[in-house]
Amino acid sequence: MKKMKRLTILPVFVAASLILSGCVQRTKSGKPYGLIYDHLAIPTQHVIDWLTSVMGGSYGWAIIAITFIVRMLLMPLMLKQAKGATIQQEKMASVRPQMAAIQERQKNASSAEEKTAISQEMMALYRENGISMTGGIGCLPLLIQMPIFAALYAAIQYSPELSKTSFMGINLGNPSIILAVLTVLIYGLQAYLSLFGIAPEQKKQMQSMLFITPIMLGGMTFVSPAGLGLYFFVGGIFACLQTILVNIMRPKIREEVAAELKKNPPKKVVTPVVEKTEVKKKSNKDSDRPNNNRLRNSGKQHRNK
Structure with missing residues:
Protein backbone atom coordinates (compact mmCIF):
# COMPACT_ATOMS: atom_id res chain seq x y z
CA MET A 1 0.00 0.00 0.00
CA ARG A 96 -3.48 -10.24 6.35
CA PRO A 97 -4.92 -13.82 6.19
CA GLN A 98 -8.22 -12.41 4.92
CA MET A 99 -6.38 -10.19 2.43
CA ALA A 100 -4.47 -13.24 1.19
CA ALA A 101 -7.77 -15.04 0.59
CA ILE A 102 -9.13 -12.13 -1.46
CA GLN A 103 -5.90 -11.76 -3.44
CA GLU A 104 -5.90 -15.48 -4.23
CA ARG A 105 -9.44 -15.22 -5.57
CA GLN A 106 -8.49 -12.13 -7.59
CA LYS A 107 -5.77 -14.13 -9.34
CA ASN A 108 -8.25 -16.86 -10.27
CA ALA A 109 -11.12 -14.52 -11.24
CA SER A 110 -12.16 -15.03 -14.86
CA SER A 111 -14.81 -12.35 -15.46
CA ALA A 112 -14.91 -8.59 -14.95
CA GLU A 113 -18.00 -8.91 -12.74
CA GLU A 114 -16.22 -11.37 -10.49
CA LYS A 115 -13.17 -9.07 -10.21
CA THR A 116 -15.40 -6.12 -9.34
CA ALA A 117 -17.18 -8.11 -6.64
CA ILE A 118 -13.87 -9.22 -5.15
CA SER A 119 -12.57 -5.62 -5.16
CA GLN A 120 -15.69 -4.52 -3.31
CA GLU A 121 -15.06 -7.30 -0.81
CA MET A 122 -11.55 -5.93 -0.22
CA MET A 123 -13.00 -2.46 0.35
CA ALA A 124 -15.49 -3.94 2.80
CA LEU A 125 -12.64 -5.62 4.67
CA TYR A 126 -10.87 -2.26 4.99
CA ARG A 127 -14.05 -0.42 5.95
CA GLU A 128 -15.19 -2.93 8.59
CA ASN A 129 -11.78 -2.88 10.27
CA GLY A 130 -11.15 0.87 10.06
CA ASN A 264 -11.90 -5.41 19.53
CA PRO A 265 -10.61 -8.31 17.39
CA PRO A 266 -10.53 -7.88 13.60
CA LYS A 267 -13.91 -8.42 11.95
CA LYS A 268 -14.06 -11.38 9.60
CA VAL A 269 -15.35 -10.46 6.17
CA VAL A 270 -13.93 -13.48 4.31
CA THR A 271 -12.60 -16.89 5.28
CA PRO A 272 -8.83 -16.60 5.86
CA VAL A 273 -6.47 -18.61 3.69
CA VAL A 274 -4.75 -21.50 5.45
CA GLU A 275 -1.04 -21.14 4.86
CA LYS A 276 0.57 -23.92 2.80
CA THR A 277 3.12 -24.57 5.54
CA GLU A 278 0.31 -25.11 8.04
CA VAL A 279 -1.46 -27.50 5.67
CA LYS A 280 1.79 -29.40 5.14
CA LYS A 281 2.41 -29.68 8.89
CA LYS A 282 -1.15 -30.86 9.40
CA SER A 283 -0.85 -33.51 6.68
CA ASN A 284 2.45 -34.70 8.16
CA LYS A 285 0.86 -35.04 11.58
CA ASP A 286 -2.05 -36.97 10.08
CA SER A 287 0.33 -39.30 8.26
CA ASP A 288 2.33 -39.89 11.45
CA ARG A 289 -0.83 -40.66 13.44
CA PRO A 290 -1.62 -44.41 13.46
CA ASN A 291 -4.73 -45.47 11.56
CA ASN A 292 -7.07 -46.94 14.20
CA ASN A 293 -9.20 -48.80 11.65
CA ARG A 294 -6.14 -50.39 10.08
CA LEU A 295 -4.85 -51.49 13.49
CA ARG A 296 -8.28 -52.82 14.44
CA ASN A 297 -8.54 -54.87 11.22
CA SER A 298 -5.05 -56.28 11.62
CA GLY A 299 -5.96 -57.33 15.17
CA LYS A 300 -9.03 -59.17 13.93
CA GLN A 301 -6.99 -61.00 11.33
CA HIS A 302 -4.46 -62.05 13.96
CA ARG A 303 -7.24 -63.51 16.19
CA ASN A 304 -8.77 -65.39 13.25
CA LYS A 305 -5.46 -67.07 12.63
Whole structure:
Protein backbone atom coordinates (compact mmCIF):
# COMPACT_ATOMS: atom_id res chain seq x y z
CA MET A 1 0.00 0.00 0.00
CA LYS A 2 2.83 2.38 0.83
CA LYS A 3 4.46 1.47 -2.47
CA MET A 4 1.31 2.41 -4.39
CA LYS A 5 0.97 5.66 -2.45
CA ARG A 6 4.50 6.80 -3.27
CA LEU A 7 4.04 6.01 -6.93
CA THR A 8 0.86 8.09 -6.93
CA ILE A 9 2.04 11.11 -4.94
CA LEU A 10 5.56 11.72 -6.25
CA PRO A 11 4.71 12.32 -9.93
CA VAL A 12 1.89 14.66 -8.86
CA PHE A 13 4.30 16.44 -6.54
CA VAL A 14 6.92 16.88 -9.26
CA ALA A 15 4.38 18.00 -11.88
CA ALA A 16 2.70 20.50 -9.55
CA SER A 17 6.07 21.93 -8.48
CA LEU A 18 7.14 22.43 -12.09
CA ILE A 19 3.80 24.04 -13.00
CA LEU A 20 3.95 26.40 -10.03
CA SER A 21 7.56 27.33 -10.74
CA GLY A 22 6.79 27.96 -14.42
CA CYS A 23 3.91 30.38 -13.81
CA VAL A 24 6.18 33.44 -13.88
CA GLN A 25 5.91 35.55 -17.03
CA ARG A 26 8.19 38.29 -18.33
CA THR A 27 7.63 41.57 -20.08
CA LYS A 28 9.48 42.46 -23.29
CA SER A 29 12.14 44.14 -21.20
CA GLY A 30 12.62 40.94 -19.21
CA LYS A 31 10.91 42.03 -15.99
CA PRO A 32 9.13 39.11 -14.29
CA TYR A 33 5.46 39.32 -13.30
CA GLY A 34 2.48 37.07 -12.62
CA LEU A 35 0.57 35.49 -9.75
CA ILE A 36 3.46 33.37 -8.45
CA TYR A 37 6.01 36.14 -8.75
CA ASP A 38 3.85 38.93 -7.25
CA HIS A 39 2.34 36.96 -4.37
CA LEU A 40 5.02 34.36 -3.58
CA ALA A 41 8.41 35.29 -5.01
CA ILE A 42 8.54 38.96 -3.93
CA PRO A 43 7.43 38.29 -0.29
CA THR A 44 9.92 35.40 -0.15
CA GLN A 45 12.68 37.68 -1.42
CA HIS A 46 11.86 40.16 1.36
CA VAL A 47 11.95 37.37 3.99
CA ILE A 48 15.26 36.05 2.66
CA ASP A 49 16.74 39.57 2.60
CA TRP A 50 15.66 40.13 6.20
CA LEU A 51 17.02 36.77 7.36
CA THR A 52 20.25 37.45 5.45
CA SER A 53 20.75 40.66 7.40
CA VAL A 54 20.14 38.72 10.64
CA MET A 55 22.50 35.89 9.58
CA GLY A 56 25.45 38.20 8.90
CA GLY A 57 24.83 38.67 5.19
CA SER A 58 24.71 34.98 4.22
CA TYR A 59 21.91 34.00 1.84
CA GLY A 60 22.77 30.33 2.35
CA TRP A 61 22.17 30.49 6.09
CA ALA A 62 18.97 32.43 5.41
CA ILE A 63 17.66 29.54 3.26
CA ILE A 64 18.69 27.06 5.96
CA ALA A 65 16.78 29.17 8.51
CA ILE A 66 13.67 29.09 6.27
CA THR A 67 14.01 25.31 5.99
CA PHE A 68 14.30 25.01 9.78
CA ILE A 69 11.18 27.15 10.34
CA VAL A 70 9.11 25.26 7.75
CA ARG A 71 10.19 21.84 9.01
CA MET A 72 9.57 22.71 12.66
CA LEU A 73 6.08 23.94 11.79
CA LEU A 74 5.36 20.76 9.85
CA MET A 75 6.99 18.38 12.35
CA PRO A 76 3.88 17.80 14.55
CA LEU A 77 1.77 17.08 11.46
CA MET A 78 4.39 14.73 10.01
CA LEU A 79 4.81 12.85 13.29
CA LYS A 80 1.04 12.50 13.57
CA GLN A 81 0.92 11.13 10.04
CA ALA A 82 3.78 8.72 10.76
CA LYS A 83 1.95 7.47 13.86
CA GLY A 84 -1.22 7.02 11.80
CA ALA A 85 0.71 5.09 9.15
CA THR A 86 2.16 2.76 11.80
CA ILE A 87 -1.31 2.13 13.25
CA GLN A 88 -2.63 1.33 9.77
CA GLN A 89 0.27 -1.08 9.15
CA GLU A 90 -0.52 -2.96 12.36
CA LYS A 91 -4.22 -3.14 11.49
CA MET A 92 -3.39 -4.44 8.01
CA ALA A 93 -1.15 -7.10 9.56
CA SER A 94 -4.09 -8.28 11.69
CA VAL A 95 -6.27 -8.93 8.61
CA ARG A 96 -3.48 -10.24 6.35
CA PRO A 97 -4.92 -13.82 6.19
CA GLN A 98 -8.22 -12.41 4.92
CA MET A 99 -6.38 -10.19 2.43
CA ALA A 100 -4.47 -13.24 1.19
CA ALA A 101 -7.77 -15.04 0.59
CA ILE A 102 -9.13 -12.13 -1.46
CA GLN A 103 -5.90 -11.76 -3.44
CA GLU A 104 -5.90 -15.48 -4.23
CA ARG A 105 -9.44 -15.22 -5.57
CA GLN A 106 -8.49 -12.13 -7.59
CA LYS A 107 -5.77 -14.13 -9.34
CA ASN A 108 -8.25 -16.86 -10.27
CA ALA A 109 -11.12 -14.52 -11.24
CA SER A 110 -12.16 -15.03 -14.86
CA SER A 111 -14.81 -12.35 -15.46
CA ALA A 112 -14.91 -8.59 -14.95
CA GLU A 113 -18.00 -8.91 -12.74
CA GLU A 114 -16.22 -11.37 -10.49
CA LYS A 115 -13.17 -9.07 -10.21
CA THR A 116 -15.40 -6.12 -9.34
CA ALA A 117 -17.18 -8.11 -6.64
CA ILE A 118 -13.87 -9.22 -5.15
CA SER A 119 -12.57 -5.62 -5.16
CA GLN A 120 -15.69 -4.52 -3.31
CA GLU A 121 -15.06 -7.30 -0.81
CA MET A 122 -11.55 -5.93 -0.22
CA MET A 123 -13.00 -2.46 0.35
CA ALA A 124 -15.49 -3.94 2.80
CA LEU A 125 -12.64 -5.62 4.67
CA TYR A 126 -10.87 -2.26 4.99
CA ARG A 127 -14.05 -0.42 5.95
CA GLU A 128 -15.19 -2.93 8.59
CA ASN A 129 -11.78 -2.88 10.27
CA GLY A 130 -11.15 0.87 10.06
CA ILE A 131 -8.22 0.58 7.63
CA SER A 132 -7.39 3.47 5.32
CA MET A 133 -7.02 2.68 1.62
CA THR A 134 -3.90 4.87 1.56
CA GLY A 135 -2.29 3.19 4.57
CA GLY A 136 -2.54 6.37 6.66
CA ILE A 137 -0.07 8.26 4.50
CA GLY A 138 -1.44 11.62 3.43
CA CYS A 139 -0.06 14.19 1.03
CA LEU A 140 -0.90 17.29 3.07
CA PRO A 141 2.74 18.07 4.06
CA LEU A 142 3.73 17.91 0.38
CA LEU A 143 0.82 20.13 -0.65
CA ILE A 144 1.77 22.67 2.02
CA GLN A 145 5.37 22.72 0.82
CA MET A 146 4.59 23.12 -2.91
CA PRO A 147 3.99 26.89 -2.70
CA ILE A 148 7.24 27.15 -0.71
CA PHE A 149 9.13 25.32 -3.48
CA ALA A 150 7.60 27.60 -6.10
CA ALA A 151 8.29 30.73 -4.04
CA LEU A 152 11.93 29.79 -3.40
CA TYR A 153 12.46 28.79 -7.03
CA ALA A 154 11.09 32.09 -8.36
CA ALA A 155 12.75 34.17 -5.63
CA ILE A 156 16.18 32.67 -6.34
CA GLN A 157 15.83 32.68 -10.11
CA TYR A 158 14.57 36.26 -10.43
CA SER A 159 16.51 37.92 -7.60
CA PRO A 160 19.73 39.50 -9.00
CA GLU A 161 21.44 39.49 -5.59
CA LEU A 162 20.39 35.98 -4.57
CA SER A 163 21.06 34.35 -7.96
CA LYS A 164 24.67 35.59 -7.91
CA THR A 165 25.39 34.65 -4.28
CA SER A 166 27.64 31.76 -3.28
CA PHE A 167 27.43 29.61 -0.16
CA MET A 168 30.40 27.40 0.76
CA GLY A 169 31.70 27.72 -2.81
CA ILE A 170 28.34 26.87 -4.43
CA ASN A 171 26.54 29.43 -6.60
CA LEU A 172 22.98 29.49 -5.26
CA GLY A 173 21.57 30.65 -8.60
CA ASN A 174 22.89 27.70 -10.65
CA PRO A 175 22.23 23.96 -10.37
CA SER A 176 24.76 22.09 -8.24
CA ILE A 177 25.71 18.46 -8.81
CA ILE A 178 27.26 18.39 -5.33
CA LEU A 179 23.94 19.26 -3.69
CA ALA A 180 22.15 16.80 -5.98
CA VAL A 181 24.43 13.96 -4.81
CA LEU A 182 24.09 15.02 -1.17
CA THR A 183 20.29 15.10 -1.53
CA VAL A 184 20.27 11.56 -2.95
CA LEU A 185 22.48 10.35 -0.08
CA ILE A 186 20.52 12.04 2.71
CA TYR A 187 17.14 10.77 1.47
CA GLY A 188 18.68 7.35 0.86
CA LEU A 189 19.70 7.35 4.53
CA GLN A 190 16.19 8.39 5.52
CA ALA A 191 14.72 5.51 3.47
CA TYR A 192 17.14 3.08 5.13
CA LEU A 193 16.21 4.32 8.61
CA SER A 194 12.52 3.88 7.78
CA LEU A 195 13.06 0.10 7.53
CA PHE A 196 14.00 -0.25 11.20
CA GLY A 197 11.34 -2.01 13.24
CA ILE A 198 9.27 -2.96 10.17
CA ALA A 199 7.86 -6.48 9.79
CA PRO A 200 9.81 -8.67 7.31
CA GLU A 201 6.86 -8.89 4.90
CA GLN A 202 6.42 -5.11 4.80
CA LYS A 203 10.18 -4.58 4.59
CA LYS A 204 10.32 -6.72 1.45
CA GLN A 205 7.66 -4.58 -0.22
CA MET A 206 9.35 -1.32 0.81
CA GLN A 207 12.86 -2.31 -0.27
CA SER A 208 11.97 -2.09 -3.94
CA MET A 209 10.88 1.53 -3.40
CA LEU A 210 13.91 2.73 -1.44
CA PHE A 211 15.49 4.54 -4.38
CA ILE A 212 12.36 6.28 -5.75
CA THR A 213 12.25 9.29 -3.42
CA PRO A 214 16.04 9.90 -3.29
CA ILE A 215 16.39 9.74 -7.09
CA MET A 216 13.38 11.98 -7.78
CA LEU A 217 14.43 14.63 -5.26
CA GLY A 218 18.03 14.35 -6.44
CA GLY A 219 16.83 14.94 -10.01
CA MET A 220 14.80 17.97 -8.96
CA THR A 221 17.83 19.35 -7.11
CA PHE A 222 20.02 18.81 -10.18
CA VAL A 223 17.75 20.87 -12.47
CA SER A 224 16.88 23.57 -9.89
CA PRO A 225 18.91 26.51 -8.57
CA ALA A 226 21.28 25.45 -5.80
CA GLY A 227 19.34 27.61 -3.33
CA LEU A 228 16.35 25.28 -3.72
CA GLY A 229 18.72 22.29 -3.66
CA LEU A 230 19.99 23.54 -0.30
CA TYR A 231 16.40 23.56 0.93
CA PHE A 232 15.93 19.93 -0.21
CA PHE A 233 19.18 18.78 1.38
CA VAL A 234 18.58 20.41 4.77
CA GLY A 235 14.99 19.14 4.64
CA GLY A 236 16.42 15.64 4.22
CA ILE A 237 18.36 16.03 7.47
CA PHE A 238 15.12 16.88 9.25
CA ALA A 239 13.44 13.90 7.55
CA CYS A 240 16.11 11.61 9.04
CA LEU A 241 15.56 13.07 12.53
CA GLN A 242 11.82 12.63 12.11
CA THR A 243 12.26 8.98 11.07
CA ILE A 244 14.44 8.32 14.13
CA LEU A 245 11.71 9.80 16.38
CA VAL A 246 9.10 7.58 14.70
CA ASN A 247 11.31 4.51 15.23
CA ILE A 248 11.53 5.37 18.94
CA MET A 249 7.74 5.79 19.12
CA ARG A 250 6.90 2.63 17.12
CA PRO A 251 7.09 -0.01 19.94
CA LYS A 252 4.71 2.00 22.13
CA ILE A 253 2.32 2.50 19.19
CA ARG A 254 2.34 -1.24 18.51
CA GLU A 255 1.51 -1.98 22.16
CA GLU A 256 -1.45 0.41 21.99
CA VAL A 257 -2.72 -1.17 18.76
CA ALA A 258 -2.28 -4.69 20.16
CA ALA A 259 -4.29 -3.75 23.26
CA GLU A 260 -7.01 -2.24 21.10
CA LEU A 261 -7.14 -5.33 18.84
CA LYS A 262 -7.37 -7.54 21.92
CA LYS A 263 -10.47 -5.65 23.05
CA ASN A 264 -11.90 -5.41 19.53
CA PRO A 265 -10.61 -8.31 17.39
CA PRO A 266 -10.53 -7.88 13.60
CA LYS A 267 -13.91 -8.42 11.95
CA LYS A 268 -14.06 -11.38 9.60
CA VAL A 269 -15.35 -10.46 6.17
CA VAL A 270 -13.93 -13.48 4.31
CA THR A 271 -12.60 -16.89 5.28
CA PRO A 272 -8.83 -16.60 5.86
CA VAL A 273 -6.47 -18.61 3.69
CA VAL A 274 -4.75 -21.50 5.45
CA GLU A 275 -1.04 -21.14 4.86
CA LYS A 276 0.57 -23.92 2.80
CA THR A 277 3.12 -24.57 5.54
CA GLU A 278 0.31 -25.11 8.04
CA VAL A 279 -1.46 -27.50 5.67
CA LYS A 280 1.79 -29.40 5.14
CA LYS A 281 2.41 -29.68 8.89
CA LYS A 282 -1.15 -30.86 9.40
CA SER A 283 -0.85 -33.51 6.68
CA ASN A 284 2.45 -34.70 8.16
CA LYS A 285 0.86 -35.04 11.58
CA ASP A 286 -2.05 -36.97 10.08
CA SER A 287 0.33 -39.30 8.26
CA ASP A 288 2.33 -39.89 11.45
CA ARG A 289 -0.83 -40.66 13.44
CA PRO A 290 -1.62 -44.41 13.46
CA ASN A 291 -4.73 -45.47 11.56
CA ASN A 292 -7.07 -46.94 14.20
CA ASN A 293 -9.20 -48.80 11.65
CA ARG A 294 -6.14 -50.39 10.08
CA LEU A 295 -4.85 -51.49 13.49
CA ARG A 296 -8.28 -52.82 14.44
CA ASN A 297 -8.54 -54.87 11.22
CA SER A 298 -5.05 -56.28 11.62
CA GLY A 299 -5.96 -57.33 15.17
CA LYS A 300 -9.03 -59.17 13.93
CA GLN A 301 -6.99 -61.00 11.33
CA HIS A 302 -4.46 -62.05 13.96
CA ARG A 303 -7.24 -63.51 16.19
CA ASN A 304 -8.77 -65.39 13.25
CA LYS A 305 -5.46 -67.07 12.63
